[in-house]
Amino acid sequence: MYSEKVMDHFTNPRNMGELPDASGVGTVGNAKCGDIMRIYLDIDDQGVIRDCKFKTFGCGAAVATSSMATELVKGKTIQEAMALTNQAVMEALDGLPPVKVHCSLLAEEAVHAALWDYAQKHGVQIPGLKPPKADIGEGEEDEEG
Amino acid sequence: MDKPIYLDNAATTPTDPAVVEAMLPWFSARYGNPSAIYSLGAQAKEGVTLAREAVAGTLNAQAREIYFTAGGTEADNWALIATAQAYAHKGRHIITSAVEHHAVLHTCQYLEKQGFSVTYVGVDDQGVIRLDELRAALRPDTILISVMFANNEIGTLQPIAQIGQIAREAGVLFHTDAVQAYGHLPIDVQALGVDLLSASGHKFRGPKGVGFLYARDGVKLPSFLHGGAQERARRAGTENVPGIVGLGAAAQLAQASMAWRAETETGLRDYLIERVEREIPHCRLNGHRTQRLPGNVNFSFRFIEGESMLIMLDQAGICASSGSACTSGSLDPSHVLLAIGLPHEIAHGSLRLTLSAENTREELDYVVDRLKEIVQRLRQMSPLYEDFCRKQERS
Ligand SMILES: Cc1ncc(COP(=O)(O)O)c(C=O)c1O
Numbered sequence: 001m002y003s004e005k006v007m008d009h010f011t012n013p014r015n016m017g018e019l020p021d022a023s024g025v026g027t028v029g030n031a032k033c034g035d036i037m038r039i040y041l042d043i044d045d046q047g048v049i050r051d052c053k054f055k056t057f058g059c060g061a062a063v064a065t066s067s068m069a070t071e072l073v074k075g076k077t078i079q080e081a082m083a084l085t086n087q088a089v090m091e092a093l094d095g096l097p098p099v100k101v102h103c104s105l106l107a108e109e110a111v112h113a114a115l116w117d118y119a120q121k122h123g124v125q126i127p128g129l130k131p132p133k134a135d136i137g138e139g140e141e142d143e144e145g
Numbered sequence: 146m147d148k149p150i151y152l153d154n155a156a157t158t159p160t161d162p163a164v165v166e167a168m169l170p171w172f173s174a175r176y177g178n179p180s181a182i183y184s185l186g187a188q189a190k191e192g193v194t195l196a197r198e199a200v201a202g203t204l205n206a207q208a209r210e211i212y213f214t215a216g217g218t219e220a221d222n223w224a225l226i227a228t229a230q231a232y233a234h235k236g237r238h239i240i241t242s243a244v245e246h247h248a249v250l251h252t253c254q255y256l257e258k259q260g261f262s263v264t265y266v267g268v269d270d271q272g273v274i275r276l277d278e279l280r281a282a283l284r285p286d287t288i289l290i291s292v293m294f295a296n297n298e299i300g301t302l303q304p305i306a307q308i309g310q311i312a313r314e315a316g317v318l319f320h321t322d323a324v325q326a327y328g329h330l331p332i333d334v335q336a337l338g339v340d341l342l343s344a345s346g347h348k349f350r351g352p353k354g355v356g357f358l359y360a361r362d363g364v365k366l367p368s369f370l371h372g373g374a375q376e377r378a379r380r381a382g383t384e385n386v387p388g389i390v391g392l393g394a395a396a397q398l399a400q401a402s403m404a405w406r407a408e409t410e411t412g413l414r415d416y417l418i419e420r421v422e423r424e425i426p427h428c429r430l431n432g433h434r435t436q437r438l439p440g441n442v443n444f445s446f447r448f449i450e451g452e453s454m455l456i457m458l459d460q461a462g463i464c465a466s467s468g469s470a471c472t473s474g475s476l477d478p479s480h481v482l483l484a485i486g487l488p489h490e491i492a493h494g495s496l497r498l499t500l501s502a503e504n505t506r507e508e509l510d511y512v513v514d515r516l517k518e519i520v521q522r523l524r525q526m527s528p529l530y531e532d533f534c535r536k537q538e539r540s
Binding site: 059 | 449456460478
């Protein structure tokens with residue numbers, strides 16, 4: 001069902017982990033629907049993404065798209081990262097099954113959410129950037145299962 | 146791993162080699178049409194008759210109460226649609242449970258579109274139907290109760306004898322989808338007060354695409370497929386002779402080995418449950434601990450998602466299944482897991498392992514060892530787990 005690239009990024013995810021001193025962190029998705037992505041960005045004074053990490057709760061495609069998204073924005077400028085589309089993520093993965101296209105949208109949103117967080121914290125304006133949708137369903141996660 | 150460890154016996158089972166052996170002549174030398182009058186045809190008819198008698202014997206039923214179908218789905222569709230049609234003059238209300246297989250649920254939805262009303266009775270947190278709710282749902286226009294014998298996802302067994310009693314007292318027909326139970330647990334349709342029962346060959350080491358519907362004598366059963374006079378003119382079409390013979394052989398083998406298989410599987414099941422509960426934190430056993438199919442294990446692992454688990458298990462040579470949305474082809478996780486009250490995100494992290502008596506403890510040890518690594522790895526990747534750990538540190 002998945003391309004070899006998707007399987008590769010699922011099995012050997014790139015940039016998986018946390019950045020303790022990230023300049024921006026974005027979390028998107030919804031536990032209810034079964035996908036949550038968090039992207040950490042480390043952005044330098046020149047506006048270049050020096051480092052990028054991700055954490056994902058979700059299916060194989062969700063993991064692979066987040067992994068690929070981090071690869072595609074690492075080392076890029078904010079403007080270049082802004083231009084990242086879900087289409088580009090999908091193409092880089094040699095395609096996704098139709099029911100998994102939403103995972104690539106989530107990856108795009110996660111990058112934008114992390115940029116938004118960076119912009120807020122550092123008082124920068126990023127042209128074209130909209131605030132992320134707040135629909136993370138972590139509220140019910142408190143009690144022990 | 147050269148051979149996969151197969152832990153998806155609720156999805157399907159391998160056909161028993163003895164069953165394949167029994168089927169083979171019916172593809173070649175004994176190819177006659179059972180409706181033909183020459184001896185080649187009579188021989189085929191005899192093959193079908195013997196299979197029908199064999200199945201009837203396993204249920205304490207009569208041979209003429211068994212109708213062969215193309216599987217469990219067809220038997221479920223037939224039982225519901227036929228009774229709805231035949232008894233519509235008495236009433237147009239049907240009672241079923243919230244945890245039925247889609248073969249029943251979607252047929253009920255279809256009947257709702259045809260003007261019938263359906264009550265979906267809830268279950269408790271272990272998946273057992275609420276009998277008080279079932280009783281309260283009965284109406285003067287109720288014509289049928291349909292409740293599954295055993296659940297295909299969480300393995301919970303329903304109180305079939307009690308439901309049979311309730312139906313009897315109310316003068317309502319009782320259908321049970323026994324696809325997961327038939328061939329695994331003893332079933333006596335007389336003692337249980339069952340009027341209609343569905344089963345499927347491939348769930349008990351018979352062939353795929355063949356099943357049967359039991360319909361008690363006297364229950365009106367309009368024909369489902371129209372054409373020739375096969376299956377007492379109720380289900381037209383030249384019989385799937387090899388399949389029916391195979392189903393009959395599988396039913397007999399299953400009956401003969403039932404006791405020791407159930408014992409072996411229960412032992413393996415409880416061993417697996419115990420190891421997982423002891424060694425993997427933040428897990429939850431879904432379904433009833435004892436009122437449960439001998440081979441069924443179903444866990445939810447918090448903070449992780451089922452499909453990822455299945456892919457990694459597959460890479461380790463283990464076949465399993467999950468009730469996560471990603472494996473159901475929709476955005477919602479399994480209706481069964483939601484019906485027992487699991488929050489969506491915990492339902493997404495479910496894993497079903499269904500054993501057979503051929504599995505070994507060594508295999509299960511390997512499975513738990515891999516599962517531990519997989520759950521740990523996926524939790525390391527999970528932002529939900531990260532948040533959980535932060536919260537733990539703070540408190
Ligand atoms: C409880 C239950 N009912 C019905 C079916 C459908 O049976 P079949 O695949 O033979 O159509 C299944 C099989 O998945 C099942 O588990």
